[in-house]
Amino acid sequence: MTDEDIQGLLRGIPAMEKVLNDERASRYLKYLDREGLKELCSSILNDMRVEILSGKRKQFKDEDLFSLLDDRVESMSAPSLRSVVNGTGVVVHTNLGRSCLSPEAVKAVSEVAGRYNTLEYDLEAGERGQRNSHVEWLLCKLTGAEAAVVVNNNAGAVLLCLAALSAGRSAVVSRGELVEIGGSFRIPDIMTFSGTRLVEVGTTNRTHLRDYERAVGEDTAIVMKVHPSNFRVVGFHKEVSREDLAALAEDKGVIFMEDLGSGILVDPGKLGLSGEPTVGDCIDAGVDLVTFSGDKLLGGPQIGAVVGKKKLVDSIRTYPLLRALRCDKMTLAALEATLRLYLRGNWNEIPTLAMLSLDGDAIKKRCLSLMEALDPVLEGAHMEVVAVDDAVGGGAFPATAVPGFALSVSLPDLSSGTIQERLRSCDEPAVVGARDGRILIHGRTLMEGDLDRLVRAFTSILEEESR
Numbered sequence: 001m002t003d004e005d006i007q008g009l010l011r012g013i014p015a016m017e018k019v020l021n022d023e024r025a026s027r028y029l030k031y032l033d034r035e036g037l038k039e040l041c042s043s044i045l046n047d048m049r050v051e052i053l054s055g056k057r058k059q060f061k062d063e064d065l066f067s068l069l070d071d072r073v074e075s076m077s078a079p080s081l082r083s084v085v086n087g088t089g090v091v092v093h094t095n096l097g098r099s100c101l102s103p104e105a106v107k108a109v110s111e112v113a114g115r116y117n118t119l120e121y122d123l124e125a126g127e128r129g130q131r132n133s134h135v136e137w138l139l140c141k142l143t144g145a146e147a148a149v150v151v152n153n154n155a156g157a158v159l160l161c162l163a164a165l166s167a168g169r170s171a172v173v174s175r176g177e178l179v180e181i182g183g184s185f186r187i188p189d190i191m192t193f194s195g196t197r198l199v200e201v202g203t204t205n206r207t208h209l210r211d212y213e214r215a216v217g218e219d220t221a222i223v224m225k226v227h228p229s230n231f232r233v234v235g236f237h238k239e240v241s242r243e244d245l246a247a248l249a250e251d252k253g254v255i256f257m258e259d260l261g262s263g264i265l266v267d268p269g270k271l272g273l274s275g276e277p278t279v280g281d282c283i284d285a286g287v288d289l290v291t292f293s294g295d296k297l298l299g300g301p302q303i304g305a306v307v308g309k310k311k312l313v314d315s316i317r318t319y320p321l322l323r324a325l326r327c328d329k330m331t332l333a334a335l336e337a338t339l340r341l342y343l344r345g346n347w348n349e350i351p352t353l354a355m356l357s358l359d360g361d362a363i364k365k366r367c368l369s370l371m372e373a374l375d376p377v378l379e380g381a382h383m384e385v386v387a388v389d390d391a392v393g394g395g396a397f398p399a400t401a402v403p404g405f406a407l408s409v410s411l412p413d414l415s416s417g418t419i420q421e422r423l424r425s426c427d428e429p430a431v432v433g434a435r436d437g438r439i440l441i442h443g444r445t446l447m448e449g450d451l452d453r454l455v456r457a458f459t460s461i462l463e464e465e466s467r
């Protein structure tokens with residue numbers, strides 16, 4: 001293009017006022033105020049000028065401008081945090097929001113979210129109350145602990161315990177337990193943040209009681225056990241039992257704390273899992289303070305719980321850092337409702353636990369129903385129900401493959417990667433697995449209404465394809 005052509009194109013770009021007054025732009029005043037719309041138009045017009053000057057844009061039509069505006073407004077007015085269909089078979093999927101709340105918990109949240117409530121108010125006394133009081137007794141009842149406090153998440157709970165109880169002193173941890181949990185939670189770093197000196201004992205694969213005995217001294221405030229949530233050491237391996245560590249800590253007059261990570265409240269055997277203790281087991285074994293997450297195997301909202309000896313929990317309760325980590329009313333409402341389900345023995349109404357305790361036949365049936373529902377939509381597709389490995393997720397039971405079923409789908413002319421991508425970009429997005437060139441929709445993690453969502457998603461994909 002000659003300079004003249006370029007100048008011609010530039011002159012053809014309408015003035016901002018003209019764009020703003022065009023009916024095709026002004027209808028967006030529903031989504032944006034005039035200032036916002038002006039900013040958006042100005043940025044689009046600028047982009048176009050740059051493209052013309054660089055020779056990338058060889059023509060200019062008003063329609064181009066308005067279609068760009070259309071895209072930008074659409075992406076701005078759609079929510080970013082959206083619900084998705086989880087077809088991955090990973091139950092506690094950290095990237096997909098970990099645990100889904102039970103209908104009871106959702107109801108409890110909506111009950112307090114838009115109205116004044118008793119977050120820190122004691123109705124009986126007519127005066128200020130404790131925000132922790134709504135859940136403390138429930139946590140104590142369900143774990144056998146004397147006292148409990150909840151904060152924003154488990155990373156916060158560990159940090160708070162260390163800062164309140166061992167700042168300026170040291171904590172003894174096995175080298176086999178200096179873990180990193182996804183997304184930058186690392187035990188040595190948390191120690192540093194809290195002002196605690198880390199004393200490492202033992203080796204990566206084997207730590208003995210005598211290693212701890214030698215390391216605990218004048219300076220020691222805490223003996224800490226950390227759950228190796230997301231990995232397993234196999235082979236020549238030894239760790240010291242909770243009972244032995246509890247006896248040692250008592251003998252030496254130091255605190256025995258455990259970062260349990262997932263914090264399951266029911267016997268994992270009821271979910272067909274084994275090898276991890278419940279919070280109550282740890283308390284029974286003599287751990288002074290246990291910390292755990294609320295949105296992993298507990299199946300509730302994102303929180304971190306500290307449960308254990310009253311004297312210790314009381315000093316944490318009054319430690320100023322707690323103020324920076326406290327939970328919101330919606331979180332506490334969800335947690336209280338979730339814990340009440342345990343209290344009533346109705347833990348099967350908690351989605352995370354219900355999904356994990358699903359038996360193979362039920363999952364298979366779900367996949368078959370999905371296949372039937374998709375059959376009229378997916379002409380020429382190959383579909384079959386296949387055995388797959390699901391996963392607990394959330395850094396719990398990492399070595400346990402949970403047997404499940406999935407609907408395997410392949411479509412003529414579309415690779416599995418393309419189908420996955422299209423499912424993710426639907427109005428009701430779905431995240432699914434793939435194997436050997438076929439997508440896998442794991443039945444275990446599908447929720448009510450997801451069959452219909454998937455049918456709509458596939459319908460829109462095929463419509464797009466036939467266009």
Ligand SMILES: *Cc1c(COP(=O)(O)O)cnc(C)c1O
Pocket residue numbers: 153154155156181185226227228229230259260261262292293294303304394395
């Ligand atoms: C998951 C986990 C954490 C972090 O918990 P959040 O609730 O995500 O902050 C800390 N420690 C262990 C052992 C964990 O498994």
